[in-house]
Every structure is written in structure tokens, then in C-alpha cells.
Amino acid sequence: MVEILDRLSVLMLSALLLGTIGFAGWRSWRGDFVPAPTSVSRKSTPCVQVENSTAKISRSTLTWLIDVPIGSDGQAVMKRLNIPYCFLFNDTTLTKAAYPCEWDPATWIIVTFQNQQYAGYDLSFNHSRVDERL
Structure with missing residues (x-):
């Protein structure tokens, strides 16, 4: 009886794991799945220095950034x-x-770059452009 329950629990956990992986894969294929960022901030963070007032990051570039390993060459990422x-x-x-x-x-x-290496990314919400606040 114990052996049957052990096998049954392994089968149930396997099905749950496969379902979770399948769902994540489906959402990724559809393009609406983004892994959790390293941290999330809702506070306003002022710019020290504006470099490019027309800069924007596209979804495809963000998708690429998500897959960049921590510790990669910072200059190549930038x-x-x-x-x-x-x-x-x-x-x-x-x-x-x-x-x-x-x-x-x-x-x-x-x-974020630390010691010339890519150190991760964060999300920050509810910003207006710095030059619009001046």
C-alpha cells in the first residue's frame, strides 16, 4: 500500500511540474511571460545626468536582456x-x-553594472521624464 502511495505521489508531482513548465512555456511563446526582475521600485529615482532624451527599450531588447547572464561584459551589454x-x-x-x-x-x-560587468536589472514605475519636470 505504501509503495502504491509513493508511486502515486511521484506521478502527481510529475504532472504538476510538467503542467507548470508547459504553462510557462506557453506564456513565453505567446510573448507575455517575463521573469521576475531582481527588484521592483515604485519610488521616484532622479537622474544624475540625462544622456539621450529619446532613448527607449523595446520588448525585443528586454527579452534579450532577460537572458543575459549576470557577470557578462558590461561594455558589450551597454x-x-x-x-x-x-x-x-x-x-x-x-x-x-x-x-x-x-x-x-x-x-x-x-x-546595473558593477566593476565593468552586467549585474542585473530592476523595474521602476510611475516616472515622468526628468526634462518634463524641469
């Missing part, structure tokens, strides 16, 4: 992303670059 809208923080060891989303300019993707 080259692919192009010049950011602004820098939130910029010094020799830590850089945070802001890219408004093409489909929702109030939502920004904040890309």
Missing part, C-alpha cells in the same frame, strides 16, 4: 542597449542606467 535615457548613479565601480519602456514610458528598466 553597446547592445545603446545610450541610456539617463544615469541614476555613475562612478568607477557602480553604474545604473535608466531606459524607459517603449510601450509604457512611465515604466523604466534600470540596468
